[in-house]
């Protein structure tokens with residue numbers, strides 16, 4: 355079986371500190387795969403290893419069966435492995451459509467200067483409108499990022515990653531900072547994503563995790579504690595112990 359994304363024996367050490375321990379993760383095609391674990395479990399480090407922002411100390415990363423361990427972060431994006439960007443990478447003075455035009459133009463190999471109307475490419479404009487429509491975000495198209503509510507900015511972040519046409523999308527805490535009870539707007543968007551995109555997401559909002567994930571991997575102290583379906587993870591006493599703050603010894 356060829357996995358959309360796979361890691362084999364992935365390890366990361368910062369000097370004497372081992373942050374990722376022998377992680378074998380298999381992300382199936384079209385997955386809705388959550389990576390959970392307490393603070394400091396190594397989730398963000400794992401994502402950074404997958405995207406190439408960090409170099410592993412040992413192990414291999416495969417995208418659709420092809421090893422990408424030594425491939426640059428930019429080429430990984432070109433190969434279809436995309437992560438969400440943090441909010442502070444949005445251009446506040448530009449509109450939502452203009453923010454989306456930048457990665458769309460990049461993917462289509464066109465230049466895009468929002469302030470130079472003559473450089474507007476019809477293809478970019480059409481693609482942006484199509485994406486906004488698919489995500490039900492057309493009403494936000496002409497709003498400046500600075501005028502959006504926090505949760506809406508998080509939606510734009512995901513849209514920007516989608517503009518790069520990912521095969522594997524890594525979402526780093528899509529609902530972080532969104533007030534309790536409002537994460538529904540993120541779930542609505544996630545549920546509208548094309549089924550053929552394989553999604554790996556880190557999230558602390560367990561409500562969102564249990565509603566969206568089909569498979570959950572639990573990381574503790576840099577290693578995989580266990581993985582399974584939401585029902586299996588919900589019923590696992592070791593997972594409960596970890597979240598209640600008791601150390602795991604088995």
Ligand SMILES: Nc1ncnc2c1ncn2[C@@H]1O[C@H](COP(=O)(O)OP(=O)(O)OP(=O)(O)O)[C@@H](O)[C@H]1O
Nearest residue numbers: 368371372373391392393394395396397398399400
């Ligand atoms: N550059 C670094 N040098 C040394 N230690 C690091 C470095 N980056 C991360 N760590 C350590 O690695 C551990 C895992 O951090 P990481 O941010 O990956 O965890 P996390 O599971 O994403 O946590 P959180 O849920 O709080 O975001 C932490 O103890 C952190 O202090």
